[in-house]
Amino acid sequence: MEEKYIICEDSLEGIFTAVYDAYALREKHEHIHLLTEEEDNYRLFAVYLHSQPDLVKTNKVIKTLRSRLGNEVYLALCQAAASFYADKAEAVYKTITDGITSGRGRRTMDDLKNPYVARTHELARRTANEAHKEIEFLRFGELEKGVLYAKIGPENNVMPFIMPHFADRLSPENFLIYDEKRNLFGVHPAGKEWYMVSDAAGAEACIETEPVWSDRELRYRGLFTLFHDAIAIDARRNTRLQQQMVPLRFQSYMVEFRSK
């Protein structure tokens, strides 16, 4: 039997649509595979199909996942789909088929003996960890009109997982988070719902120009940097541990390290 490869967009919508398309083929799942990128070396005796992201199909898949597998599994699948590893689409797809055919439902993620489930678990954990790190280490600066602005550069697409946290915490604030690796903005207008926009032109402006900070901004950066230095106990100095706890790729976005 020939193998079929479905190539889909690298997004939650893209992956879930491809899962829908895979089911629609009504063939054995073991011969169908999902990819988010074109392969360099096409395999002989393999069929390549292209799947276009589709909101209606995506929503159908989401509805099925939530009712058949429960919200917790659904969240893990979303986190895995946001991973930057190339095999995520396949892992997510095969985890879904495993959960649905086995009827394990809410306990799907416990089946760690299944390599796809184990992989989905691993990818979801990495995304969740990185989202948590951004919640810890992301730094806002205040722009001219009081709008808060933060720039991040995460490996995985963590935006959808960090926006709810900040939207609750900073509910009376206007804020903007910019993921410079994906040209993606998380936007929160004070007191309203948050949303995401992917905006290449806006992104360019963000990369090219240093934002215009408010007058007070430098004062608080200075104060915090001072606090950060003063709180350390010299007799316990341990910069190796510090670096282990705050990896360098986060430090370059943080005021207290950047000023060094």
Next chain:
Amino acid sequence: MEIRIAPQMSLMDKLKILTDAARFDVSCSSSGSSRQNDGKGIGNTLAAGICHSFAADGRCISLLKILFTNECIYDCRYCINRRSNDVARASFTPDEVCELTMEFYRRNYIEGLFLSSGILYSPNYTMELICETVYRLRTLHRFQGYIHVKAIPGADPLLIQRAGYLADRMSVNLEMATAQGLREMAPNKHRSNILRPMRQIQNGIEQNRNEITLYKHAPRFCEAGQSTQMVIGALPESDYQIMSVAENLYDKFSLKRVYYSAFVNVNEDKDLPAPAAGPPLLREHRLYQADWLLRFYDFKVDELLTEKRPNFNLAIDPKADWAVRHLEQFPIEINRADYRSLLRIPGVGVKSARRIVAVRRFGSLTFEDLKRMGVVLKRALYFITCGGRMMYPTKLEEEYIVRNLAGQDPAGKGEKLFRMTDGTLYRQMSLADYGVQTYSQPTAGAAI
């Protein structure tokens, strides 16, 4: 209230002095409260707490940890701010503390405020300043983030109660494990003055719990509980004494956390220890690990230490130490053992023990499965079987296992071991012992 504070100093200078002065309080946790934003102000809290940065000593920065003032009428021997020291003095105004908290919080620098203080004029005067500051934060600024305040020993119970309704967490530092030690180190403090507010806060929390069951919207009193701290290594107290006190504090005072602070001889006091290699960080680390065993692994102090063997083996962690002295209880069969026994295996943490129980329902587990579940096999392998087999043939023999485990311990790595008279293997202590470690307080999921 009338506030008598000299305004002339800049906020920069004050922050420098009052952060410096607050460094030795180890607590920085922002955990224990779970509160959503109500839409009327800024802030929320998460049960697990959040760290926002790490200082050059590797310790987490979660809260804006400052003293309100470093003026003090007392003269504690271990404290840099004591009356008899000639150091630069400063005091914030309540509004300055509010400004720093709000502006740092908006920028995601901090999770909230940890306000402690030297004793200015009197315990009551100081406690009132703390209350006033936190009151302004909660009402004027509608701040809903995390607040931890010190209860000043000797302050009026009414002031302590007032603070408890504004703060998420309160703490009174026990300072020394024994009453005798406290007399020696802090002549102006009395054990009873410390235990009294501790008891009051405990009762307040319990009462509040009843109020909340009756009326869901009752105001919260110290929702995140109370904590305390002991200085380690200034006096010759044993680990057994220290851990027994900690156990008592957990059991009888319902404390959320006990912190241990390796003594740093800041005042160059000739009668107190000043190890050339720095503060006893490795000992502090072992105490934190043991504390973890009390709180999450269902251990009792009497299982870990005895009068005859009153100190932890620095070479390996307290759980491994316990295991090698109870080899008759091992190996444990992963596919059958109950949850509590799983928790006692070195290399199996709370998370992996839970996962083992959940996953083995689908079929029996292999070593490969265990690895995927986060079990640290190179530590666990001496103590477990999977389907009746050990991972590879190994000796169930104390000395052999200790040598191997000590070689892997991030804190005790590559150290020489020697034998004590009671037969225990100890690590050879060297000057480098205390200066070079790269460990931190264990975190919730860590396997120990």
